Amino acid sequence: MTRHPATMFVIACVLFFPLACNAQDRQGDWEARQFDTEYQQISVERIVEDLEHPWSLAFLPEGGKLITERPGRLLFVEEGEKTRITGLPDILARGQGGLLEVSLHPQYADNGWIYLTYSKPNDEGNTALALVRGRIEGEHLADTEELFVQNRYSRPGRHYGSRIAWLGDGTLLVSIGDRGPDPLRAQDAGDHAGSVLRLHEDGSVPDDNPFVEDEEVLDEIYSYGSRNIQGLLVDPETDDIWATEHGPRGGDLLHLIEPGKNYGWPVVTRGRDYGTQEQFPHADARRMEGIAEPVYDFGPTHPPSGLAMVTTGRFNRWNGNLLAGGLLSERIRRLVIGTYDGQYEVVHDEELLLGALGRIRDVREGPDGNIYVLTDHADGALYRIDPVR
């Protein structure tokens, strides 16, 4: 008897390992699959294939989506058809660098502005995190304006951040990682690395930024002491800023970002050294007076990526929850937020799609209320999650 491997797979999976075999269809034929979760049955469909390390996703109000691929491609995708947008700035894709975030201006429908973050090279081959905006005309990015470049180029292609989120007042936030080997940069107020920035839509600095009066701190800095914020969102109702911090081993955290606060990295961290298992070398403590406490410690390693909030009511059992994607952990954490003594806390934490899709790079709520997920693989994909009655 001869069988196609995929057939053997399904048979074997059903018979032998239901948990683990969520992943059976990561490659190969994929049809919409249903999953039971704690309170919500869901259907997951792969809607775009063959994406090379896709990083971020934006939904165009006129239909279609923009997807960044880390090697440096911006794609317009509609009904599975991809169109590459040309006219991007010079991008050096190395390590974790490349073309990263894509985000629409809140008044995109009126002004057409698309914002991108990327690793910008200099003549020495070092890179800095940069923010650019432009408008799509046909298959080209036009009217491009470089809005921000971090103030120090450096060598390793690591820890760029860099998510964008929009506050209710029309300013935007950009996260920048500590850029790698010198984590103390996150505590250096004269270095953009390891911080969240707040800018006007044109890249200028709002005069109510927390440190504009402080000569020793760069004016763009809104908060600092972050290793590598890979998930960032603003609650549309409350303007609360939620961030998921990619710590060292086991130090992955959910933070509420507040102006002027120091989030501690690398002096205060929950993470362990990758080699020795001890407290991280620079770390003095797991907590400290004057350092913002995390809202939640992910506990088992959950290197976070995209962060979404469920808001439309389409998943009524998940409404108001945060969905935090994880890379190595290959799952989404559904976090239910409550309050205690005037502070937010996570009151429930569910693992979704454990091992089913692979490394999760981005999680977004679409305008249709469905959840969209990008996977970080050389042959990554975009998945759509629908609720099932």
Added chain:
Amino acid sequence: MTRHPATMFVIACVLFFPLACNAQDRQGDWEARQFDTEYQQISVERIVEDLEHPWSLAFLPEGGKLITERPGRLLFVEEGEKTRITGLPDILARGQGGLLEVSLHPQYADNGWIYLTYSKPNDEGNTALALVRGRIEGEHLADTEELFVQNRYSRPGRHYGSRIAWLGDGTLLVSIGDRGPDPLRAQDAGDHAGSVLRLHEDGSVPDDNPFVEDEEVLDEIYSYGSRNIQGLLVDPETDDIWATEHGPRGGDLLHLIEPGKNYGWPVVTRGRDYGTQEQFPHADARRMEGIAEPVYDFGPTHPPSGLAMVTTGRFNRWNGNLLAGGLLSERIRRLVIGTYDGQYEVVHDEELLLGALGRIRDVREGPDGNIYVLTDHADGALYRIDPVR
């Protein structure tokens, strides 16, 4: 080309889903397999097969092991050969009930006492958690003495506990669950359900138990307010008592058990109702004055089973860590304990063997320093984990 399904498996797994395919060999041919963990490469070998819902494990100093099977069998196992021990008391195996814990007296080498917990039926077909001891003579359990029976028989076969651990003073602890549908039993000091008991080796009550002077509390009770403690151990160096509490959904906790304390169930819990996702119906709060705080909240559901401490130095990177088995979560959580402000806290949490073995029922450190794991399946097994250089 025709291939054996298992072969297809391995090929498919290696190609397509490395995380998920840990489970490839849960059934079928099993050879020792190696796994990378954060700080320790390990080898896992299945050493006893075809165990029907094995529950607990004890290592005999003269060689060989005792294994309980929940349906009511006590097995002596040596070099893969099983011998069934007869002479057990009448056991009603229903739901989570049956033959549960096996534990050796600390001076077993001198006195031969073996302790067992099980669900004991009455004439109405209700059950109570009971503790018996006996000595093995040949293939028979001799000299059996019933040491304790909980003071209320009840119907559903759920939430029995029931682990045994020995304190340095020679007394033993037994956990009893809340027995299911009436969780407020755990707050009823006149009901053994939902507590940790402390007894002399002969079942009598130590006169320094915390409530012996209190007319309203049963003398055996050492602590109360626990839903279903499924992992229990005493740190051999410090006499600290560690317990893993199987909460309702998402309410799985690590506790330090201290005499006379109330652990809150069901009035204080971190769990959510299985149906509504709201706070558990009886719960007033997630914390409360006078209720012992957990040392750790497992966060994502980790219904705990056996709990072990790594003590011998054979796994030098894991020394002093707790290993908490999980049923539905199909993994072991390695917990690194630290202290802050005089209190224990978990400073690191690693997932081991995620999905690789199935439902973990018990985790033990053997006298050889290796880690032994029982899986809760109709065709469960005993696995041995060795460190790899």
